[in-house]
Amino acid sequence: MKVKKTIDDYIVDIFCYTFLIILCITIIIPFLQIITISLSPIKYVNSFGLKLFPKEIVFDGYINIFKNNQLWIGYKNTIFVTVVGTFFNVLITCIGAYALSKKDLPGRNYLTAFIVFTMYFGGGTIPTYLMMRQLHLVDNMAVYILPGIISSYNMIITRNFFMSLPNSLEESARVDGAGLLRIFFVIILPLSKPIIATISLWYGVAHWNEWRASLIYVPDSEKHLLQYVLRQILFEGTLKEESLVEDVREVIVNTETMKNAALLIATIPILCVYPFVQKYFVKGVMVGSLKG
Amino acid sequence: MKEYSGYYLMLLPIILWYIIFRYGPMYGIVIAFQDFYPLKGISGSEWVGFKHFKTMFTGLYFLPVLRNTILISFYKLIFGFPAPIILALIFNEIRHKHFKKISQTISYLPHFLSWVIVSGLVIEMLSPSRGLVNYFIQLLGFDPIFFVADPKYFRSVLVGSGIWQGIGWGSIIYLAAISNIDPQLYEAAAIDGATRIQRIRFITLPSLAPVVTIMLIFACGKLIDDNFSQVYNLLNLKVMSVGDVISTYTYEQGLVQMQYSYSTAVGLFKNIVSFSMVFGANAIAKRVSEYGIW
Numbered sequence: 001m002k003v004k005k006t007i008d009d010y011i012v013d014i015f016c017y018t019f020l021i022i023l024c025i026t027i028i029i030p031f032l033q034i035i036t037i038s039l040s041p042i043k044y045v046n047s048f049g050l051k052l053f054p055k056e057i058v059f060d061g062y063i064n065i066f067k068n069n070q071l072w073i074g075y076k077n078t079i080f081v082t083v084v085g086t087f088f089n090v091l092i093t094c095i096g097a098y099a100l101s102k103k104d105l106p107g108r109n110y111l112t113a114f115i116v117f118t119m120y121f122g123g124g125t126i127p128t129y130l131m132m133r134q135l136h137l138v139d140n141m142a143v144y145i146l147p148g149i150i151s152s153y154n155m156i157i158t159r160n161f162f163m164s165l166p167n168s169l170e171e172s173a174r175v176d177g178a179g180l181l182r183i184f185f186v187i188i189l190p191l192s193k194p195i196i197a198t199i200s201l202w203y204g205v206a207h208w209n210e211w212r213a214s215l216i217y218v219p220d221s222e223k224h225l226l227q228y229v230l231r232q233i234l235f236e237g238t239l240k241e242e243s244l245v246e247d248v249r250e251v252i253v254n255t256e257t258m259k260n261a262a263l264l265i266a267t268i269p270i271l272c273v274y275p276f277v278q279k280y281f282v283k284g285v286m287v288g289s290l291k292g
Numbered sequence: 293m294k295e296y297s298g299y300y301l302m303l304l305p306i307i308l309w310y311i312i313f314r315y316g317p318m319y320g321i322v323i324a325f326q327d328f329y330p331l332k333g334i335s336g337s338e339w340v341g342f343k344h345f346k347t348m349f350t351g352l353y354f355l356p357v358l359r360n361t362i363l364i365s366f367y368k369l370i371f372g373f374p375a376p377i378i379l380a381l382i383f384n385e386i387r388h389k390h391f392k393k394i395s396q397t398i399s400y401l402p403h404f405l406s407w408v409i410v411s412g413l414v415i416e417m418l419s420p421s422r423g424l425v426n427y428f429i430q431l432l433g434f435d436p437i438f439f440v441a442d443p444k445y446f447r448s449v450l451v452g453s454g455i456w457q458g459i460g461w462g463s464i465i466y467l468a469a470i471s472n473i474d475p476q477l478y479e480a481a482a483i484d485g486a487t488r489i490q491r492i493r494f495i496t497l498p499s500l501a502p503v504v505t506i507m508l509i510f511a512c513g514k515l516i517d518d519n520f521s522q523v524y525n526l527l528n529l530k531v532m533s534v535g536d537v538i539s540t541y542t543y544e545q546g547l548v549q550m551q552y553s554y555s556t557a558v559g560l561f562k563n564i565v566s567f568s569m570v571f572g573a574n575a576i577a578k579r580v581s582e583y584g585i586w
Contacts, residue, residue, distance in 0.1 A: 008488055008489055009487075009488055011489075012385055013385070015382075016386055017386070017391075020382060020391075020395040023398075023399055023460075024394075024395050024399070026456065027399065027401060029417075030416065030417050034412075034416060037416075045422065050424070050427060051422070098302065099299040099300075099303045099306075100303070102299055105296055105299055106296065111307070114310065118310060118314040120513070120566075120567055121318070122317060122318065123318045123319075123321055123559075124317070124542070125546055125547070125555065126546040126547070126552050126555050127317040127320025127556055127559075128320070129547065130317075130320050130323075130330075130552070131313070131316045146313070147313050150306065150310075180302075209405070209408075210406075212521060216543075216547060227406045227408045227409070228408075230409070230412075231408045231525065234408065234412045259412070263409060263412045263413070263416075267405065274401060278397055281400070285464045285465055285468070286464070286468045
């Protein structure tokens with residue numbers, strides 16, 4: 001269907017393309033700017049003007065930040081929590097979702113309500129904190145994994161996915177004498193790659209971006225997560241700096257290249273995997289939204 | 293019954309987990325009605341009824357904090373809620389496949405960054421001495437503005453950065469709904485001489501109504517639920533008067549000042565309000581439009 005473009009068409013097109021180009025620029029430019037600042041000598045960072053590309057490259061910021069032990073501790077902890085945490089997240093979410101996907105399971109609706117209720121009501125910061133203390137999870141690496149092992153939302157969408165699988169597959173396996181565990185691991189899980197990919201990525205990113213648990217539950221800096229360490233590097237003295245007099249600035253701006261280097265180092269892993277995993281995330285939203 | 297025992301066995305650890313980690317803290321809410329001392333525990337602490345709730349509403353700090361929370365959430369609803377819908381409509385009008393794909397990919401990106409990183413970027417971009425925004429403001433002959441530390445602009449910074457972070461991701465769900473619209477509707481309309489704007493107005497928008505309703509219910513339920521991660525990372529002393537919200541206030545009162553009972557009372561108040569808002573919004577939506585979450 002080829003129709004000649006009218007003025008109306010041109011207006012819509014111009015508006016849409018302009019809007020999207022501006023949106024993309026606002027997303028790309030901050031990254032260009034932090035790359036530039038992290039690689040530039042102090043004088044250039046401090047000068048007035050548009051700084052999208054570095055004029056002269058120095059690695060002082062990176063050399064300083066690589067000496068920062070805390071950042072590497074954070075990195076190590078975050079990688080550990082992301083890998084181990086995500087594994088258990090996915091395993092337990094799938095087990096629960098599978099049992100809940102049995103339509104004729106007596107009491108299924110009550111169980112679902114029991115789970116969904118917690119999505120809308122909770123104890124709040126202090127009662128949760130007291131609970132964690134009672135369970136000896138305060139200042140314990142397990143606090144990053146155990147309390148968040150299930151996300152109710154992820155479990156519900158996984159359940160919906162299992163419910164959409166054909167029932168006859170399981171029945172024939174049962175006739176052939178397969179037990180529950182065998183059916184689950186040999187038939188159901190291999191068929192569920194799309195949903196498993198989706199929730200793995202969701203859980204994984206949540207672990208990677210976690211910082212609040214360090215703030216609230218973990219005083220010991222040996223157990224801090226990357227984003228929390230980054231927070232400490234970034235926001236200590238963010239405000240003081242602007243009011244300082246010119247001669248003190250040199251030192252401060254030097255920490256500025258360091259801050260931007262740290263910001264990039266924490267972002268790079270996400271930027272690297274993002275293009276490859278992005279389509280799974282999108283699929284997951286669709287799975288969740290259309291059948292929810 | 294026997295044939296189900298395997299499933300119950302699978303569910304047992306999960307139910308236990310919910311009881312300990314989700315319902316356990318709900319039991320802790322009773323300390324809102326006590327003068328809780330950690331050494332005495334819940335059973336040994338003195339009951340004081342609604343004392344902390346009275347302090348909350350008569351004290352100097354809570355009402356401004358509540359006001360900040362409601363104002364910020366309200367602005368986020370007015371400006372932030374329609375933004376992803378508009379973006380989805382725009383994506384849908386783009387015929388150039390590669391351009392569409394690239395711009396979509398870029399627009400989803402901020403959603404995957406933590407608020408620590410996003411706040412870092414926001415502060416850098418808005419910095420009065422180095423930030424790009426102030427560079428342009430100065431080019432136009434105005435004085436630089438310290439957005440993040442100016443009470444006049446702080447709420448706009450929260451709303452703006454919230455939109456920036458969430459607009460792309462939020463649009464996916466509306467795009468999914470748009471892709472379910474029967475293309476014949478558009479063809480028929482085009483033959484009848486409908487312009488593109490008319491097709492958006494009379495076909496796309498009405499088809500989105502159910503999804504929009506459901507998303508609006510969720511958004512209403514969250515009206516009092518400020519985003520701790522976002523606010524806490526951007527908040528600073530100069531903007532406390534306009535930016536301190538319930539979640540940052542309960543954190544400060546509870547875990548920094550150790551006012552356990554008072555802070556729990558504030559949290560409970562927030563929880564009850566947001567819980568009733570989800571249900572209220574759902575009931576209204578059902579009556580008005582027959583769409584609802586449940």
